[in-house]
Amino acid sequence: MTASLSDIAIRAGVSVKTVSGALHGGSARMSEETRQRIKEIAEELGYVTNFAARSMRQGWMPLVGLVADDLITSPFATEIIRGLDGAVRAADMAVFAMTLGGHRSIASILDEMRRFRPRAIAYAAMYHKSVDLPPEFADAVGVMINCRDANDRVTSLVPDETGAALEITNYLIDAGRRNIAFINLPGLLAGELRELGFRRALDQAGIDGAGAIVLPAVSKAIYSDRAHSLVATHVQALMNGPRRPDAILCGNDRVAMEVYAALRREGAAIPDDVAIASFDNQVEIASRLDPPLTTMALPHRAMGRQAAQILLAEDRAPVGVQKLPFQLVERASV
Incomplete structure (x- = not known):
């Protein structure tokens, strides 16, 4: 038997809600000292998050889905995934990707992805382009990265x-x-x-x-x-x-x-x-x-990080296109 949130709460002398907030990023307010003490007790007791139970309570798994429109095949556009993954991991969550291509439509990919009950879904492209999302799936995508929704229904992060x-x-x-x-x-x-x-x-x-x-x-x-x-x-x-x-x-x-x-x-x-x-x-x-x-x-990593902030925020971001600046890299050719 693994330790429960109640076991940790009793040892720490706090409520179960406070323990959950310390370990899972909940809304409970506490000092950093209390948060660290709870984490140390959880580690000492061998606590392991029960993702299935957590999903039943919250209605979602600690996952961010990424629809990868040829993205994984690009050696430098993978910086988007690095930026997104790093920011999502900091929130004690994980990214999983499904590649769009061949005979797989956007609709089929999103249907398959939603079966995993992710916290949020992003859509990222290998190069800057306009994407025509099916109307019934526009609300399912929280942010588009390195591309924009052709009908301006989704918050989009693109290079300037x-x-x-x-x-x-x-x-x-x-x-x-x-x-x-x-x-x-x-x-x-x-x-x-x-x-x-x-x-x-x-x-x-x-x-x-x-x-x-x-x-x-x-x-x-x-x-x-x-x-x-x-x-x-x-x-x-x-x-x-x-x-x-x-x-x-x-x-x-x-x-x-x-x-x-x-x-x-x-x-x-x-x-x-x-x-x-x-x-x-x-x-x-x-x-x-x-x-x-x-x-x-290209601001690929910055787009990934900003996408995570938008996806994990409590309130949905205003719909629109956000342009991120490039960075000049000076070398000897000028």
């Missing part, structure tokens, strides 16, 4: 793409670069919003933003790292054309890696001849390029 492009373009301008080309990601919401910030920064600096050079990184209408790349062709044309750039902004670090190689074939030095800047901060790429790449780090 436009703000990031504005910041990194201003950084290039402040470094004395005036003829900046942008090799962007076609067909993606992130690319569209980044182009907006790029052109806005040029306009604000007195450069013709409308006439800026913006080129697609791939031949397909929607960017994929498996699509036929146009980067080398673009760089060759730029370096031999009438508007030779003194900086190239890249849609992501993979594109930047291709730009590095293409510039070297043209005999151009980085950053002396052409400065390079990018987005994402895929460290395995950005830190290993020569010279290391200046880039904007």
Whole structure:
């Protein structure tokens, strides 16, 4: 037989409600000294939380469900899971994920997930996009991470793409670069919003933003790292054309890696001849390029942490899109 909450309460000289609050994050108010003493007694008596009984009382298990829209396959977007898991663990709960893909619909995933009676459910995507949740499931999802509900019914946490492009373009301008080309990601919401910030920064600096050079990184209408790349062709044309750039902004670090190689074939030095800047901060790429790449780090971990705060709060967060800032990572390419 394991120790019960009553056993701990008798030993500590407090109520069962106070013990539950100390061990399970309940609403009972107590001093930190009392909380720590209760935890020590629980450990001494070998207390183990009866999750089934707790679920019957509360109506939910100490779990946060995560619908992972291709998220687990992305090496750097997993920072979302790290941020979410760390914050949820601090509340004595756990995250479990189900991957959306193949023939599994959003509706079937949410139906399956709700059988586990989680405290809350989040939906996270590998890249910033709009998601059309089935109307009957909009209330089931507490927060969307790295994506937004197409009908604005769910609180959504997304990267501030436009703000990031504005910041990194201003950084290039402040470094004395005036003829900046942008090799962007076609067909993606992130690319569209980044182009907006790029052109806005040029306009604000007195450069013709409308006439800026913006080129697609791939031949397909929607960017994929498996699509036929146009980067080398673009760089060759730029370096031999009438508007030779003194900086190239890249849609992501993979594109930047291709730009590095293409510039070297043209005999151009980085950053002396052409400065390079990018987005994402895929460290395995950005830190290993020569010279290391200046880039904007996505706020993935911060989105995960903030999502946990929203999901575990007593009151439901106001519906809307919250934009989280990128972080400029300065390296030697500018």
